Amino acid sequence: MQQPVLSVEQLNVSVQTANGWCPIVRDLSIEVAAGETLCLVGESGCGKSLTALAIMRLLPRGARIDSGRISLGGVDLAALDEPALRHVRGRDLAMIFQEPMTSLNPVMTIGDQITEGVQRHEGVSSAAARARALELFNKVRIPDPQRRLAAYPHQLSGGMRQRVMIAMALACRPRLLLADEPTTALDVTIQAQILEMMAELRAEIGTAIVFITHDLGVVAEIADRVAVLYAGKIVEQTDVVSLFDNACHPYTRGLMRSIPRLSRQAGGAVVDRLTEIKGTVPAPIAVPAGCAFSPRCALATEQCAAEPFAEPLAPSHLVACWHPEIAAVAANAGPAR
Numbered sequence: 001m002q003q004p005v006l007s008v009e010q011l012n013v014s015v016q017t018a019n020g021w022c023p024i025v026r027d028l029s030i031e032v033a034a035g036e037t038l039c040l041v042g043e044s045g046c047g048k049s050l051t052a053l054a055i056m057r058l059l060p061r062g063a064r065i066d067s068g069r070i071s072l073g074g075v076d077l078a079a080l081d082e083p084a085l086r087h088v089r090g091r092d093l094a095m096i097f098q099e100p101m102t103s104l105n106p107v108m109t110i111g112d113q114i115t116e117g118v119q120r121h122e123g124v125s126s127a128a129a130r131a132r133a134l135e136l137f138n139k140v141r142i143p144d145p146q147r148r149l150a151a152y153p154h155q156l157s158g159g160m161r162q163r164v165m166i167a168m169a170l171a172c173r174p175r176l177l178l179a180d181e182p183t184t185a186l187d188v189t190i191q192a193q194i195l196e197m198m199a200e201l202r203a204e205i206g207t208a209i210v211f212i213t214h215d216l217g218v219v220a221e222i223a224d225r226v227a228v229l230y231a232g233k234i235v236e237q238t239d240v241v242s243l244f245d246n247a248c249h250p251y252t253r254g255l256m257r258s259i260p261r262l263s264r265q266a267g268g269a270v271v272d273r274l275t276e277i278k279g280t281v282p283a284p285i286a287v288p289a290g291c292a293f294s295p296r297c298a299l300a301t302e303q304c305a306a307e308p309f310a311e312p313l314a315p316s317h318l319v320a321c322w323h324p325e326i327a328a329v330a331a332n333a334g335p336a337r
C-alpha cells in the first residue's frame with residue numbers, strides 16, 4: 001500500500017456513564033490510501049460514529065479518546081491545537097453526516113455557506129469562491145445551481161440538501177472524507193446517484209474516503225476495503241471481494257447470511273431463507289471479556305474466553321477469531337497461522 005492518507009493506530013474511545021467511563025471503540029487500527037474507500041460496517045451502537053468523530057477531533061461532551069494515534073498525511077492530529085485543527089478541518093479533512101441539517105446553518109443561504117468555507121481555506125476572492133461553488137453544484141448535479149445558491153436549507157429537499165453538504169465537504173478538495181451513513185435517509189434512486197457521484201469525485205480528486213454504513217448493499221457498491229466492527233472492535237478487515245467471497249469471522253458470515261439472495265428453482269426465482277444471528281449485541285457496559293461475539297457464536301470454545309488477536313489469514317485479510325472459517329481463504333493463500 002502507498003503511504004496512507006489516514007492512519008489510525010490502536011484507537012480507544014470511551015463514553016461517560018453513571019458508573020464511570022465505559023470503553024466503546026477498542027484498539028481500532030485502520031489505514032486508508034489516496035483514492036481508496038474503506039467502509040466501516042457494524043450494527044447500531046458499535047462505535048462507528050464515535051470513531052469518525054474521534055478522527056475529526058469533534059467528540060461530543062461525555063466522550064473521550066483514551067489512547068491511540070491518528071495521523072493525516074503523516075501529521076499527528078493530537079499534536080495540533082484547536083486553531084490548527086480548525087484549519088485542517090474543511091481543508092484536508094471533511095465529514096458528511098446522515099442528517100445534513102446538523103452541519104448546515106439554517107439562517108444562511110447555501111451560497112454564502114459554501115463560498116465562506118472556500119474563501120476561508122483558500123484565501124480567494126468572493127467571485128472566485130462563487131465560481132467554485134457553481135462548479136461544485138454542477139458536479140454534484142444540483143439542477144438550476146444559480147437559483148439554489150440563493151436558497152436557504154429548508155427550501156431544499158432532503159436529497160438536495162445532502163448534495164449541498166457533499167459539495168461543501170468537497171469544496172476544498174479534502175485529502176480525507178469521513179461519510180457517516182450519508183445516504184441512509186434517502187430513497188434508493190437518490191442513494192444510487194449520490195454513491196455514483198462520490199465514486200466519480202474520489203476518482204477525480206483522489207480523496208481517501210472512510211464510509212460508515214450498516215448496509216452491505218452500499219458496501220458492495222462503494223468499498224475497496226471493509227472493516228467489520230463488533231462491540232467496538234474490528235473483527236475482520238479485508239478487500240471487498242474477499243469480504244463477500246471469503247468472509248472468515250463467524251460474525252461477518254452471519255451478516256452475509258442476512259442479505260436477501262435470489263436463487264433459481266423450477267417455478268422461477270425465489271428469495272432464499274434469511275438466517276438471523278442469534279442473540280443481541282451486548283450493551284457497552286456488558287461487553288464480555290475475551291471474544292465479545294463468543295456468547296452468540298456456534299463455534300465458540302473455552303479458548304474464546306481470551307481476547308483473539310487480529311491475525312492475517314491472507315495478505316491484507318485480518319481476522320480476530322480463534323476459530324475462523326478459513327476453507328475459502330486457504331485456497332487463495334498459504335496459511336499464516
Ligand SMILES: Nc1ncnc2c1ncn2[C@@H]1O[C@H](COP(=O)(O)OP(=O)(O)OP(=O)(O)O)[C@@H](O)[C@H]1O
Nearest residue numbers: 015016024044045046047048049050060061062063
Ligand atoms: N456523547 C455520548 N455520551 C454517552 N454515550 C454516547 C455518546 N455518544 C455515543 N454514545 C454511546 O456510544 C455507543 C456508540 O455510539 P456510536 O454513535 O458511535 O454508534 P454507531 O455504531 O455509529 O451506531 P449508529 O449506527 O446507531 O449510529 C452507543 O452505545 C451510544 O449510545
